[in-house]
Amino acid sequence: MNGVVLKERTGQVYEKGAGPFKLQCNLDSLPGAVSQRACVFCGSRVVLYPITDALHLIHGPIGCAVYTWDIRGALSSDRELHRFSFSTDLREKDVIFGGEKKLEAALLELIERYNPEAAFVYSTCIVGIIGDDIGAVCKRVSKKTGIKCIPVQSEGFKGNKRAGYEAACRALINLIGDGDIEGISPFSVNILGDFNLAGEIWIIKDYYRRMGIEVVSTITGDGRVKDISRAHGAKLNVVQCSGATLALAKMMKEKYGIPYIRVSYFGVDDMADALYRVADFFKDRQIMENTKALINDELNKLYPALKEFRRELAGKRAAIYVGGAFKAFSLIKAFRLLGMKVVLVGSQTGTKEDYEELEAITDPGTIIVDDSNPLELSEFLKEKKVDIFVGGVKERPIAYKLGIGFCDHNHERKEALEGFIGMYNFAKEVYSTVMSPVWRFVPRKEG
Amino acid sequence: MKQYVSTTNACKLCRPIGACLAFRGVEGAVPFLHGSQGCATYMRRYIISHFGEPIDIASSALGEKHAVFGGGPNLKQGIINVIKKYEPSLIGVATTCLTETIGDDVSMMLDEFKREFLADADSPILINTSTPSYAGTHMEGFRGATRSIVEKLAQHRLTSAEEKRVNLLPGFLSPQDIRYLKELSRDFELPLTILPDLSETLDAPILLEYPKIPAGGTPIDAIRDMGSACASIEFGRTVSDELSAALYLRERFGVQDFRIGTPIGIRESDRFFSLLEKISGKKTPSFHREERDRLIDAMVDGHKYVFGKKVVVYGEEDLVVGITSFLAEIGARPVLCATGGKSGRFKSAIKSVVDGILRDLPEIREDVDFWEIEELTRQLEPDLIMGHSKGYKISRALGIPLIRIGFPIHDRIGGQRILHIGYRGAQMLFDRVANAIIAKKQRDSDIGYGYF
């Protein structure tokens, strides 16, 4: 396997069982290695994207805005400002003389046109270079319009996606604390780090409702500025999945004393565990009973269906390459539930702790990889004789070109994969790709 | 129309993505973006969503300190890594806004790199093109990269003077379009060097082995011979002189140049076919004449459905010009021709292709975004919209059918298999246009109806 891995990257690939576990991570992407990673701006945009009644103005030349236009599956229950691509579309003279004037004019124009609840202004690489002071512009426009304008310092080259999450969290904390928190239930949470892809947050909110818990705000899926401004009134922050909004939870703990827990809504075990831990936190008998009833109910519906899938899927081999490593934990468990074996797992931005955890829960022989690229991935997939690959848009054609099934587990997905119903959808998707007869006709399987 | 300063839902892409696409059409080439990692990843994602093909775009992955001290070291290391892993025959380096702004001198860096590292003869060719997005769209990036390739490689080699090799510079067409051009090359027995050639590199089969670089693309030797071709044909009425590879080949090597419109619709295709006849000295093969005959027959059968139907067209300038020409021919009424490009030649190109057929000129807008296109579409109340997937929102909001053409098409399958050009392309377009109108009529009717 090392033939395809660049020498500088060998420390970022590990095969379980081959010597003591050591994996390098958190490095800058290697030039020329065709990383699957994006940039700081991408991270910020992902986190803030689903706030649907805020304006998202991208300050820079057109590309950064246009490539992020309506590409996420984050759904809204009313306004849909998030699905627009707003840009200052900088031109040569703006780059030479500075883009602040144009930014201000654009911001004023768009606020007048859409009357948003707040505005986020993202800085991109070039803004970092020409030195526009987006903070000052935001301040001026906030004053003029009464609309809160928040700068997001997300110059793309200042790190990777994870730095973008933090920039987004720093922007978000500005929104919190203004709202009236009168009348919020003592049994209340904020949902953090869920993006309402394919309506997933509606599934989760329904669970909390059935448990007797008030959801004060959802940050950021189906997010509303007004709700977020009241987030400091909740008793607990429930942070889903990867580190995307963990920084915000920490800031809120410091500033408002709100504790947080980290959960995952993917897969049966993790979903049930998430709900039990929330119930545990409130130490209320009724809530705990509701929770048990809910989980029982859902499992009774789910298990018979899963058994059907499992019958055919058992023994198949899966590979996982995702943005954040946290998601990979749940995926490994979900595949186990289907009787499948995970033989490759990797992420774009995992931390040391993430990879240690991955090492602990995978089987011997599994490849663990950080910040991989298409050539490596294709080699691993072949070597490990994979039947299904889970990843995002950039991974999809790699799988298909090898004649391997694929499951989209990314920000664009159109199928809800969270919750108990999400596990069913996941199993169904895995089944529909692994069992498709098309693979009989691809060269690798022919003859 | 109110003057606007922000851009809402742009009708264009940024310049380097065009360059990456063009480089992708050269055999054994790897596109390389000199800038931060994000741009390359975003562009790959964007291209994948249209073609459904892997596309590896390397990046020099600049970070903060490089932005301050210059990106040279990363560029060099990146190229070394690409050479090691991909063994490319060519690396096409495009700049991004970042490296343009910090003023990296890529030509110089590449020269230095060659002196330091590339001594042997079989080391890959390095070509660079300057692509600041704040000055031009993806189409300037595409044309600019094409021209850079030609400038760098074309020679006057005078291999066999009697060989009638012709350069064909098609611009940004679909893989299916390029395959069609290759078919013409065979049928006219006229060897064509098509640059770039995306027909296989971005529409590849599943193979037993995963290729590092997909097969296909214009062979480098063929590009070298472009200086000794007997003629160049370049599609596109809006290509500027500075970006025209055909013009370069004439000025530098005296290769006769024919710069014609993209052959969409009958008259633009006629021009192309008669040019092929003239250069090859052969009559149009009967098969293609029959396609033209059948097209006219179909247009007669369907003319009443499309007559007077108002159509909004948007997208890349040369595509819009071609589609507008076609619409005018079939009796439809283009009411808005819009593009995010800004070549300065769009208006006159539209005017000249509809001359003599259309009584009223459509609204012609360059440098627009979809906010303005939507406003105008609301006012103009068209029956049909033609353009890429990004018009879906308007189509849905206003209940007007959208016929998808061009790039990107990411909410349907098969964008790479759309044929836009030639008589056959016109036939397919005509059928789709007429059927969309018939389908809408059926849908809108209270009772529906079974026959025409």
Ligand code: SF4
């Ligand atoms: S910085 Fe320039 S090159 Fe990069 S995505 Fe933005 S517009 Fe395109």
Ligand code: SF4
């Ligand atoms: S220019 Fe910077 S911010 Fe924009 S996509 Fe590229 S790396 Fe990201």
